[in-house]
Amino acid sequence: MLLESLDLEPGEDILIVVRKHWFVLACELAGVLVVALLPIILLNIFLGVSGAYGVLTVDTSAYTSEITFVTTLWLLFSVFSGFVVWTHYFLDLWIVTDRRIISVEQIHFFNRNVAIFRLERLQDIEFTIKGLIATFFNYGTISAQTAGHMEANFTSKGMPNPDRLQATIQKAMDARLSELNNRPNLSASEVAGE
């Protein structure tokens, strides 16, 4: 399991675990559903229209098993797609602790990107809510920038309540910075929680 393998530092608490907004998942699953039903609908329309206008009659009665087989096979692959969407939705997440942000991006199967950013190195965090639907459902893109030798950015689209997430991160960042400022003699390894 993910949380067991994350190896949290002693005393580190998880503040919030965020996944993409449910509407993003619903849209992707609706797309899968349309693709799943499309051939069946098209076949029925084709048979219905061609039969009604007397263009041609396709005799399918002798091929019930074959049609069942092909339809089931198509639906099976559609179910696979649905589970791929669900898996990517669930395994793609942000974990905000009182010391770090862990961004897990499940791009495809066997293509996974895990980025860890320490709150004290976070420079800027911003969000955008773009469009009517995103405004209505309150989801948007959140991006953060860290300071370092090479400035790193990380962005996630479709995050729910980005304003609240930004506030949580900001608050955790302020608390972390004030904790570090009150203990100026901490070594680098102690800052890293080692």
Add this chain to the structure above:
Amino acid sequence: MESVPAPTLTLPQIGFMPSSIPSGDFFQLLLYVALLIYVIFTGILFYHWFAYASDKKVATATYAAYLIITVPMILTLITTSVIIN
């Protein structure tokens, strides 16, 4: 004017099925390929949920839903393949 009856076509004639190989063999081959893909996909899916899921309950519900939905489909494929043969 005398109406001409619409021509009745079979599925191979409209390209739904290949007519060059016996349909029984064709569907049996499709079944084996589908079963192979199913086994591989199931392994990959279960591995990802086992290794990376953050919630055991959701992972278990996903395994159950996956099996409840797909096993009847696989059984349907096997049954229809037997009927076709």
